[in-house]
Amino acid sequence: MAAQVNQAALHDLVEQLPALYEEGRSLGHDVDGDPYLMIDSVGLARRYLIAADGNIAEAARRIRATIAWRHDWRVLEYHKVGAAQQLFSEATNPGSEMYFAKACHCDREHRPFIVGRVHFANPENMHPWRHLRAGIFVVERAAIEVMRAGCGYGSYILDVGGVEPPIAGTFSGTAGDGQKRQESNNPYYQRGAGCEAPQHLVKEFGELNGGMSVLRAAIAITNNHYPELMCRVVVLRSNWLFSAAFRVFSLWMHKRSREKFVFVGGGWMNPPIQKLLDWYSPEELPEEFGGSGWRLEGDNFMRNAVKAYDSDPTLVPCNGVSSGCMQGYAGLTPQECLMAERDARDRAQERGETAGVYSTIDPQTGPDQDQERHPLVSQVNSHAYNVASMEGSCCLPCLGRHRHKGAEDKVQVGKLDSAAGPSRRLTKDNEKLLKLGGCSTVAEAKGRRRQTVGMWKRSALQWWMTSVAVVILV
Secondary structure (H helix, E strand, O other), rough: EOOOOHHHHHHHOOOHHHHHHHHHHOOOOOOOHHHHHHHHOOHHHHHHHOOOOHOOOOOOOOHHHHHHHHHHHHHHHHHOOOOOHHHOOOOOOOOOOEEEEEEEEOOOOOOOEEEEHHHOOOOOOOHHHHHHHHHHHHHHHHHHHHHHHOOOOEEEEEEEEOOOOOOOOOOOOOOOOOOOOOOOHHHHHHOHHHHOOOOOHHHOOOOOHHHHHHHHHHHHHHHOOOOOOEEEEEEEOHHHHHHHHHHHHHOOOOOHHHHOOOEEOOOOOOHHHHHHHHHHOOHHHHHHHHOOEEEEOOOHHHHHHHHHHHHHHOOOOOOOOOOOHHHHHHHHOOOHHHHHHHHHHHHHHOOOOOOOOOOOOOOOOOOOOOOOOOOHHHHHHOOOOEEOOOOOOOOOOOOOOOOOOOOOHHHHHHHHOOOOOOHHHHHHHHHHHHHHHOOOOOHHHHHHHHHHOOOOOOOOHHHHHHHHHHHHOO
């Protein structure tokens, strides 16, 4: 599957990298401490050249844009100890609803892979910006793992089937108990979370008020900043509805990406699940997927992945160059932490749980500690390699403190945020009734809201489509 590149064109692009990196330093980005840029510069150039179909100028433009993006979004925050725990946990990043992460295993070619179980994604609790923010963490760390291993690319196994017997999520995803959930009941959307991001993001991508809008934003980031990362995306146990949906959103992908999707199990048209053994040895596959080496144990594989992420940070010591910016953060700001804490408490009360019930990982070392033990990224050896074909992986790691609405709207949000627990929920319901007028029940108000602002009922299927974009793509 290895994509061929013109060696003369690759040589020319590699010669341009020092100038491109210097431009990044002038922006304030810690280029020399960025593992994505420094582990294997030749391999990086090859990826972007493949994505640009051999056009040197276009590949250089895309690398320049990626460096600027990594600076603006402070992507290096993802490489701090404790970042995974903070971004995945419902207690610290409520609404992230993460259900995919590193498998901590490899395929037959010794390439790492990601595993996901859509069963645990709750469309009624998913915050679009927090979900994407955590999702790109997985992609970023997967990219670095692939580069350090010098194996060219990785793969992704996405299980869209159910879990028998039904098992509720215990760490990040809050679904899985067999109940049907609708995105139209999501309290984050009801308060306008689709625009809870810095204003320039909302202007660029619009309000993320549904699975399709999140998907489009994810593909845009994927195409631009994580080219040629995955060689294969295996979709397990899909039904005809998912297959039909794939035909729609695959039109947004490059042909090269569409060809990397493989459907296994779940229907008479798909090969049986044993097809996985062609790519993964039994000891590297979980028992739930026909392997013999380990078990997913519900969503416990997510907990194990978080421990692995946070025990093996890849960020190098800071060289004094600030990668901060006024807007756009990979790590939560103090204001965002307060908002997340409030949301986690409210969601837990609505579920009749104690806040923090999903935070079951042992406390990790603080993000800024122990970094001096890590070697300079330029000292980490990795050979140049032929990169096989795949473009992309995921989304937007940013959300903001305020809705970008009018002053009156912000006052209403402030009133809702100042309340707590059941009182806050009652206040929210009353506010909705008052705004929509003439509604005697919250259910009626929800129906009127869907009619007045075009908010239709959305199923978990749309989040399935979003999840695929979060780790794949052009």
